[in-house]
Amino acid sequence: MKKIHCTLYILICLFTLFTQKIIAQTLPTHWEELTASDWDKALQASNRTCILPIGILEKHGPHVPIGSDLIRVRAYAELATKKEYAVVFPEYYFGQINEAKHQPGVFALQERVVWDMLEATCNEIARNGFKKIIIINGHGGNPELIRYFIQTRLEQPHDYAVYFFEPHSDSSFLKELKALHQSPINEDMHAGENETSELLYLRPDLVKMDSAKNESGKNLSRWHIPNVYTAIWWYADFPNHYAGEGNKATPALGKLLVQHVVNQLTNAIKDIKADNTTIPLQNEFYNRVRK
Ligand SMILES: [Zn+2]
Helix, strand or coil: CHHHHHHHHHHHHHHHHHHHHHHHHHHEEEEHHHHHHHHHHHHHHCCCCCEEEECCCCCCCCCCCCCCCHHHHHHHHHHHHHHHCCCCCCCCCCCCCCHCCCCCCCCCCCCCHHHHHHHHHHHHHHHHHCCCEEECCCCCCCCHHHHHHHHHHHHHCCCCCCEECCCCCCHHHHHHHHHHCCCHHHHCCCHHHHHHHHHHHCHHHHHHHCCCEEEEEEEECCCCCCCCCCCCCHHHCCCCCCCCCCCCHHHHHHHHHHHHHHHHHHHHHHHHHCCEEEEEEEHHHHCCCCC
């Protein structure tokens, strides 16, 4: 009897997975491209999982676009959801970017607006039926905001969980990276060889390689107090919003970097869709908090 139950259970699981795959192949992944009549199908195929790619509008040296971080995270989401279905929220570029306000094209909303936007956006995503929200971030000034926001989901009961995707390097990837990378790796950050390469791979039409040496991406090292953090550190070191040598970028390096992130993201989406632990644990926690 037990064996029959077990076989039946496996068959039901396989059938559910199979139908999810069939539905997912014909459904758009972009929120704005879905029809209202397909909404429930999208909830089912994604297992109520929505990706919120967060970018920023900020100067990226003299040669790559202001929306580079947004372009990159949206591409990661687009490529990963081709392999593992989830719904992707529309363009979102509201984050912490005060340190770039002296540069053209920077969109820096007030702190409370940034916070309220993030909270209201996640609440609205959840109200529409998604219980798992995956944040992918493309901008170096955002992680503190995102982590604090996620931690504050425990302040009041929420019927959804927010997951922060954080890709990591392993030794085989680093070996491949070192084989292609030409400038000093530890000095390669904002609009440098890596980021420029990703843009060259994803949107070569927007990269102006001829201008990459028009400004310096050198660290000016104007501020240093050991073991101390302060807000002006980035401006002190990189007032041009350029850190590294974008002129050394290649599409081949960009392909390696993008594929590395997309592979990890695809696995993270799979794991999060299958996750049956986070939300029950959150609920257990909320119930134990003294009212
Ligand atoms: Zn960037």
